[in-house]
Amino acid sequence: MFKLLGNKRLFILLIGLIFFIALMGLTLNKREPVTWPEKFVKDSISWMQGLIYRPARYIAGFFEDIHDLRVVYEENKALKRTLAQYARDTVRLNELEAQNKRLKEALGFTERQKQYDNYTYRIAEIVAVSPDPNNSTLVINLGEKDGIKENMAVVSVDGLVGRVVRVFPFHANVQPLTNLSDVSSGENHTKAIAATIKGKETESFGIIESYDEAKGILIMNKISQNDQMQVGDTVVTSGLGQVFPHGIVIGTVASRKVGAFGITYTANVKPAVDFTKLGHLREVFVIEKPEMR
Amino acid sequence: MHRKIVWGVIFLLFLLEGSLLPWMIPSAWRGNVSVTPHLVLVAIIYVSIYLNRYSALIFGLFFGFLQDFVYYGHMIGVYAFSLGLTGYLCGLFFGRSHIHILPSMLLMAFGNLLYEAAVYGCYRLFNVINSPFEWAFTHQMLPSILFNLLLALLIYVPVRKLFEKIGNL
Numbered sequence: 001m002f003k004l005l006g007n008k009r010l011f012i013l014l015i016g017l018i019f020f021i022a023l024m025g026l027t028l029n030k031r032e033p034v035t036w037p038e039k040f041v042k043d044s045i046s047w048m049q050g051l052i053y054r055p056a057r058y059i060a061g062f063f064e065d066i067h068d069l070r071v072v073y074e075e076n077k078a079l080k081r082t083l084a085q086y087a088r089d090t091v092r093l094n095e096l097e098a099q100n101k102r103l104k105e106a107l108g109f110t111e112r113q114k115q116y117d118n119y120t121y122r123i124a125e126i127v128a129v130s131p132d133p134n135n136s137t138l139v140i141n142l143g144e145k146d147g148i149k150e151n152m153a154v155v156s157v158d159g160l161v162g163r164v165v166r167v168f169p170f171h172a173n174v175q176p177l178t179n180l181s182d183v184s185s186g187e188n189h190t191k192a193i194a195a196t197i198k199g200k201e202t203e204s205f206g207i208i209e210s211y212d213e214a215k216g217i218l219i220m221n222k223i224s225q226n227d228q229m230q231v232g233d234t235v236v237t238s239g240l241g242q243v244f245p246h247g248i249v250i251g252t253v254a255s256r257k258v259g260a261f262g263i264t265y266t267a268n269v270k271p272a273v274d275f276t277k278l279g280h281l282r283e284v285f286v287i288e289k290p291e292m293r
Numbered sequence: 294m295h296r297k298i299v300w301g302v303i304f305l306l307f308l309l310e311g312s313l314l315p316w317m318i319p320s321a322w323r324g325n326v327s328v329t330p331h332l333v334l335v336a337i338i339y340v341s342i343y344l345n346r347y348s349a350l351i352f353g354l355f356f357g358f359l360q361d362f363v364y365y366g367h368m369i370g371v372y373a374f375s376l377g378l379t380g381y382l383c384g385l386f387f388g389r390s391h392i393h394i395l396p397s398m399l400l401m402a403f404g405n406l407l408y409e410a411a412v413y414g415c416y417r418l419f420n421v422i423n424s425p426f427e428w429a430f431t432h433q434m435l436p437s438i439l440f441n442l443l444l445a446l447l448i449y450v451p452v453r454k455l456f457e458k459i460g461n462l
Binding site for chain 2: 016020023024025027028038041042045046048049050052053056057059060127128129130131132133134135136137139165166173175179181213214276280
């Protein structure tokens with residue numbers, strides 16, 4: 001076995017090691033456009049994965065549905081109650097929307113300003129999930145040809161899932177929030193999220209920079225001392241970071257304490273999306289911002 | 294000719310790993326600890342046992358790069374490096390002698406540990422993850438190793454039959 005350390009083999013081993021470390025280092029913050037072999041390989045393999053993923057999802061969905069039958073009655077009652085509330089809210093919303101539009105016109109908003117938060121939600125199916133917890137990339141079946149661009153926010157019905165990191169002609173890779181990290185260098189690696197509290201948008205602000213894998217919580221930093229956020233409040237994106245649109249639910253405040261330097265506060269945010277069940281997600285929505293020109 | 298069968302089988306396992314397996318694992322297993330299937334790794338360790346270390350190295354590099362491209366998230370090369378290294382090192386242990394189930398399962402456990410440690414090491418080196426090794430070991434590596442041993446046991450008989458057939462050809 002120790003013949004392994006013969007001169008030639010040792011040499012090859014070292015060359016291999018250097019090659020791989022260089023490759024990893026060079027591709028760590030890759031921003032250059034996707035090359036055509038990568039596009040071809042990626043799209044054909046993801047297409048095949050989609051062929052397998054879809055029937056698997058239907059079968060798994062069938063068993064989940066059977067399980068759900070028991071709770072349907074209760075759910076129906078609750079939904080009817082919320083529907084009544086919803087009808088009342090819609091009337092009020094329409095009224096406010098009309099008023100808002102009239103006021104914007106009166107104040108001379110430009111077309112760009114008016115269209116600012118007119119987001120479109122594009123539904124995408126998940127075709128594959130990375131099998132490694134350290135790199136839990138999701139592959140969705142929307143791509144460049146469907147107008148998907150890098151850094152678009154991806155949400156599920158529960159809340160923010162992540163953002164698009166790499167776009168191929170027919171597929172795109174999504175980086176979930178669980179890969180957020182404040183230690184790694186690089187502009188494209190992860191992007192912190194500017195967040196605020198639902199209902200206190202003008203008073204609260206914090207930046208979600210990292211994810212604590214061991215506790216399963218997001219960590220929100222740089223909260224000012226006289227911030228009024230409380231445990232149980234809903235955390236939403238503020239839109240100030242310009243990457244994520246505003247008003248997307250991220251999670252709820254689980255606890256709050258003084259930060260590392262004693263100047264600002266840090267809050268633990270329990271994500272609204274259950275990231276441990278990422279493999280059981282069926283569809284996500286990609287949020288398309290209106291074209292800003 | 295017979296090598297083509299092995300390529301095909303591992304490619305199929307690669308497709309299944311990212312698409313079908315996530316649905317087969319009960320969601321309860323992904324709460325506190327995370328169990329991740331590595332079908333390709335299991336197959337490559339079998340290749341290193343039944344064929345030789347050079348084939349295992351080639352298979353490892355190829356499917357590692359495939360995984361790097363398809364699930365590109367942080368950087369390219371981590372899986373190619375880990376899979377290739379694991380395949381090669383596992384191939385050093387046994388010659389082409391007849392191997393029983395117990396030693397091959399021990400080697401399987403060793404290979405899985407090596408792979409997990411290599412992936413963890415690469416990501417830790419480049420500061421992509423910062424969870425402590427003890428936590429990663431008990432919550433990610435150990436459950437995955439046990440689960441993959443189970444998978445390896447499940448496919449042991451068909452794999453052995455396949456390689457015996459190849460050997461006779």
